[in-house]
Amino acid sequence: MICPRCANEKTSVKKTMxxxxxxxxxxxxxxxxxxxxxxxxxxxxxxxxxxxYLEDIGEFKK
Ligand SMILES: [Zn+2]
Structure with missing residues (x-):
């Protein structure tokens, strides 16, 4: 995810609840x-x- 403050693309997940x-x-x-x-x-x-749409273009299979 992009940083909402500086728009940097390198962010990390520290904790998941x-x-x-x-x-x-x-x-x-x-x-x-x-x-x-x-x-x-x-x-x-x-x-x-x-x-x-993703199925149609072959990027997703059920
Ligand atoms: Zn940042």
Whole structure:
């Protein structure tokens, strides 16, 4: 993930709190900024269409 403060691409995950949504503590390798991200299931019409598109172009197989 790109650092929200300096836009550096080299960031690392320091801690992951797992559950129905995962919360991750991330740190930027360049400026040292620390922030939290959430990862959760997403399923709506747009995502399903996107998956179908990825299947069509051969980048995803069910
Ligand atoms: Zn940064």
């Amino acid at each position: 797992k559950g129905f949504k995962n919360t991750r503590l991330r740190k930027c390798e360049k400026c040292g900024y620390v922030w939290l991200t959430e990862e959760k299931p997403v399923k709506d019409k747009e995502i399903i269409e996107y998956l179908e």
